[in-house]
Amino acid sequence: MALKIYNTLTRTKELFVPIEEGKVKMYVCGPTVYNFFHIGNARPFIVFDAFRHFLQYIGYQVIYVQNITDIEDKIIKSANEENVSTAEIASKYTKAFFKDIEKLGIKKADYYPKASAFVKEMIELIKVLIEKDYAYESDGDVFMSVEKVANYGKLSGKLIDKLQVGARVEENQAKRNPLDFVLWKKAKPNEPFWESPWSKGRPGWHTECVVMSQHYLGTPFDIHCGGIDLIFPHHENEIAQAESASGKKFVNYWMHNEYLNIKGEKMSKSLGNFFTTREILKKYDGEVIRMFFLSKHYRSPIDFSEQLMIEAQKGLENLYNSLRLADFSPKSEFNETEQFKEAFSKYEQKFISALEDDFNTASGIAVLFEISREIKKRLSKNKKITKQEKQDVYLLAVILYRLGKIIGLFNKEEKFQKNIDRNFEDILGLLIKIREELRQRQDWELADKIRIGLKKLGIILIDKKDGTEWEVVL
């Protein structure tokens, strides 16, 4: 078994060979903090987080870096609209970002560099590019000269002379070639600025990722990730700067996730057809959102809809049910028998080889359902379950749990672990007892009042032959 990654640069699946044995250095393009991020933006955050978990599981030490873009035109615009400083906008939405990704079950990156903290380094990089004649100054602005860059377009497959310049954006007269992109931007009145040899201004967008990724990960580093829309111009321009300045290869593997669509169209802020992750989190648990994204391959476009979210939710419930039916608890002890090890390795192998094939999470999740089905089957076929059978089922649940954990599922322990809060359970038990009495008296109205009332609180009562059980809704 070996890990294969689809590399945008070569447009093929390649065997993954790390630069340093046992280590993966990974950079994921993060948010521009001018607004709440939308549910489509959540896709890379979630999938690449899951991939990181997986890489760690198969034994890599992963250094994971995600930038926070806190210098940018849209932040300035947003600040003007809300009539506060750009720093306040950035700080507000950075906090919101961290809050939201936590709810999505995303583990913190090792580093979250902010663009504003690296302006000095960016200026140094721009100086080098000017010295080497890759960049030029024009009235306080600095531009990267695309024609000077060998192989410009190698990532996106675009040829300079075939691009439709000016088709959708006005040409800038200060540029020598209309495709040249800005490295340093002179500040207009009332815009925030930094001192530089060229003007009071701010760095262009692409430069920060070049500087910050290399700062933490070195040159070259292993994996650079982001949404497919970043291929051009963002990542193309990163390569141009980084490789021109250093003379070395910038990144070995480029990974890009496809879009989240809505009604067949790309979800985007400019089209206005988006939901913020925040809104969606009000309706669905972060883990449901994770399930939704991981149920598909990251390089396929997905359509977002209420129906599909509900499907993801039901599927996840299904898995949790199996854990609950098996009386699984992550804390209880069990014996790792030979039989367990054998069964574990059978499913684990299947799961891992799915993930190793360019992170095929959809196929991996199918393995989880396979185990889930096996658990339920065993429990139902045997009306009277022996102690041994019960143990076997428990071991299957352990396997299910461990594999799910690899991609960041099963963090809602209250879903299968019932003794979280003694007090809570006692009170609930009392209510159930009262309802039982009411049912015996056939006072259905009052009995239903309890059931419906609890449902509103997120607790579902399940009446069975030998008593009433309960369950917490996601």
Add this chain to the structure above:
RNA sequence: GGCGACAUAGCCAAGUGGUAAGGCAGAGGCCUGCAAAGCCUUUAUACCUCAGUUCGAAUCUGAGUGUCGCCUCCA
């Protein structure tokens, strides 16, 4: 105009040469005061079309149709 992606059951979705994983929905059954939930069983005979390569193709090649994306900021 240039470049690229995708097209598998009602819906979602794996599967890159040997006769179709999985989920949701549906149907039948069990359970049940009702309901909800749960469980069991079941659900693709041409994988967009046509042509080709092959003993054999959803899987490779060519042509076509359709959908979407990039070439502006965008995950």
